Amino acid sequence: MGEALDHLGWKWWKKQVADEAQASIELIDILHFLLSHELVQAKGDIELAAERLVAVSKPHQTSVQFDGKAHLLDDDPRSLFELLAGLASVRRSELRVLEACFRAMNMTWNQVYVQYVSKNVLNIFRQEHGYTDGSYVEEWFGQEDNVHLAEITTSLDSASANFSDDLKRQLAERYQAACSAATKA
Template identity: 45%
Template sequence: MLVSAQAATMLALQDKMNAKVNPDWIAVRSPFLRAVVIEGSEAIEHHGWKWWKKQDCDLEQLQMELVDIWHFVLSAILIKHQGDQAKAQQEVFAELDQTSLTFDGNEFEFSQLSLLDKLELMIGLAAAKRYSVSLFSALLTDCQMSWDDLYAQYVSKNVLNFFRQDHGYKEGTYIKEWSGREDNEHLVEIMTKLDVKSDSYQDDLYSELNKRYQLLNVT
């Protein structure tokens, strides 16, 4: 189950990352829910939906799409509350345990929906400029992810994004391959050695990335 410290950390990280891209991101109100539509469609592709041919579900890629979607949902929540992270956090927990929602005059019980049905519902909501934290939570369960799993992957991806920016990603000087392996491979390896529940998890992750980056001399 998601805890308040995790929610607070993720909201703060999302605000910080968005502000790094555009300091006026709250006022600009970029179409983050449009991105949910696109990422949701990609998630459906990773699951497989074509009834006329054999397809295998790529669960790992599907989970990664959910992490991306959560970035955009958090951004939409923060915009709704004018960047007030405390109010945004209250909304997250107020809706977290709901088991159904009403959309277009119809009641949808999550327990009666397949994973693909849930993804389609999320896309429909996003296209209508809406979101549902409880629906997202139900999707996590279907994709065999806990909130701890999501938190670890979310924070790790944000830390890697910050690390890249701090080391010349925007300027084109960042070297993504370290000793023949991409940085995200090193990230996954480092994650397994750290305590995701530690208050210093994100700082520890950044520190370990930096040590490895310097040690390998990105060659």
């Protein structure tokens, strides 16, 4: 949530420009963490994890109780991001607050799905290219790999049966070009 808030420009004392695309990618990371948490809680039982998520999702609920007061699930992204961060700090997993964050960022569930698949491809790509041992380079041509991911994702047909493969191939092409350019420099 800290990274997502950084992309929104939370420092009221400083002129900042919000980067909503990157804030949205951070929300997708949070979705990864939330789903992973639920799977761990369900001891790997996907059906049980799904049932738990459905049980806590209350789409018509307009507020969440936290820290002794009701917090509205309104359209203010910064307030929602801060609420989700506060809940996480006390180990409360709140899918409905994350859903409200998606709505506040004008993300449809189709966009969430496409970004989730894209980020998953990047996470696998990172692992395959040395993320675990520290040899992976996250910045290519002066931009974080998430920025390249967003650019490539928007250039592809997400409805294609080959979307994941095409995305991984284009990531690999850019990464290899960046590594070659760094080696020559």
